[in-house]
Amino acid sequence: MTGKIETRLAELGVTLPDAPAPAANYVPFVTIGDMVYVSGQVSADDSGFITGKVGADLTTEQGAAAAKRCAISLLAQLKAACDGDIDRLVRVVKLVGFVNSTADYxxxxxxxxxxxxxxxxxxxxxxRHARSAVSAAALPLGVAVEIEAIFQIK
Incomplete structure (x- = not known):
């Protein structure tokens, strides 16, 4: 049976992918008590990595679309952390977003x-969450955006 959150995602035309595997020597998430810390998720879609520098190769709108893809991956990791029951989510606590952008952007x-x-x-x-949004001179694999998150679960 599909839960409330996945039903809402379906209404928005979004199906959560399988949680992406780590690209290096780290774990995709750590759960401590009722908090889940999700490692940075990079911008990717069904075609592969969304790459480029915002302000040169990508517009702000294209960067925002890449950030949305990061959020989808964050939710996929959260679902994995909750053993498939994403309805355990209480709230998004914090996002930290990195944007591969030009020096003047x-x-x-x-x-x-x-x-x-x-x-x-x-x-x-x-x-609704607390948040940071910062520029980066470069990101792994040349991706446009990387976002990490903290979630509270029950």
Whole structure:
């Protein structure tokens, strides 16, 4: 039976993928008590990595779309951390977003809004969170965006 969160995601046209495997020597998430710390998820879609530098290769809107893909991967990791029951989510606590952007680019918050807006749209008040949005001179594999998250679960 599909739960409340996955039903809402389906209404938005989103199906959670399998949680991406780590790309190096780390674990995808750590659970301590009622908190789940999810490692940075990079921008990727069904075609592969979403790469490029925002402000040169990508527009703010394209960066925001890449950030939304990161949020989808974060939820996939959360589902794995909850043994498949993503309805254990209480709330999104915090996002830390990194934007691969040019030195003069200043709209990193608008890029990370792609993840924030999606989480609120999908989760309602439980999706509201604290957040950082920072620039990076480069990100692993040349991706446009990487986002890590902290979730509270029951």
């Amino acid at each position: 200043t709209e990193q918050p608008k890029v990370i809004n792609g993840a924030s807006d999606f989480l609120v749209e999908a989760l309602g008040d439980a999706g």
